[in-house]
Amino acid sequence: MGELLDELLQIALMYLPAMVSNASPVFLKRGTPIDFGRNFVDGKRILGDGKTWEGFLLGMWFGITVATSLWVGTEDFRYFLYGSMGSLGALLGDMFFSFIKRRIGLPRGAPFPLGDQLDFFLGATALMVASGWRPQAFPWLVMAFVxxxxxVMTNRIAYWLGLKDVPW
Ligand code: CTP
Ligand code: K
Ligand code: MG
Incomplete structure (x- = not known):
């Protein structure tokens, strides 16, 4: 039991930078679009106005700050390595799903069931595992759900606080 709790906590801390990097761009109201306003071959925006350079850099900044703090606090370099990769993966995963949303014709901010909920988590996990992270399967599944x-909850709270125009 103690070991399981330990593993759950470790996994949660590994994802903390990714969660922070994913959440921080929401404080920006406008910025320079990553796609610079350009369209894809289908005539629709590549990513749309919801993905900005400012948001990306802010997310990386806060994500890496949290990852560095965890490294210093635990003296375990893996928190910096996987945390920073998770921060990058979260932002790339978010961009990837925006790319898919634009291809199927969904405008910025339109709901995309499952995509909106999993985007950053899948991106973060992909880069963390690609850089060598190997969590135990069962505690990972529990934390994935949490x-x-x-x-989902923080997006609703951000909506109630007026930070987001939509609750997803
Ligand atoms: N944001 C940003 N840059 C990023 C990611 C997010 O500026 N790289 C900001 C934008 O203001 C965005 C808000 O955070 O509107 C919320 O992010 P998200 O819900 O992912 O974007 P959406 O506006 O819903 O756009 P999309 O439909 O492309 O997901
Ligand atoms: K998103
Ligand atoms: Mg959205």
Whole structure:
């Protein structure tokens, strides 16, 4: 039991930078679009106005700050390595799903069931695992559920606080 709790906590801390990097761009109201306003071959925006350079850099900044703090606090370099990769993966995963949303014709901010809930988590996990992270399967599944639920809840809270125009 103690070991399981330990593993759950470790996994949660590994994802903390990714969660922070995913959440911080929401404080920006406008910025320079990553796609610079350009269209894809289908005539629709590549990513749309909801993905900005400012948001990306802010997310990386806060994500890496949290990852560095965890490294210093635990003296375990893996928190910096996987945390920073998770921060990058979260932002790329978010961009990837915006790309898919634009291809199927969904405008910025339109709901995209499952995509909106899993985007950052899948991106973060992909880059963390690609850089060598190997969590145990069962505690990882438990934390995956908790983190995705937390993401859904924080999006609603951000909407209630007036930070987001939509609750997803
Ligand atoms: N944001 C940003 N830059 C990013 C990611 C997010 O500026 N790289 C900001 C935008 O203001 C965005 C808000 O955070 O509107 C919320 O992010 P998200 O819900 O992912 O974007 P959406 O506006 O819903 O756009 P999309 O439909 O492309 O997901
Ligand atoms: K998103
Ligand atoms: Mg959205």
């Amino acid at each position: 983190i995705v639920m937390l993401h």
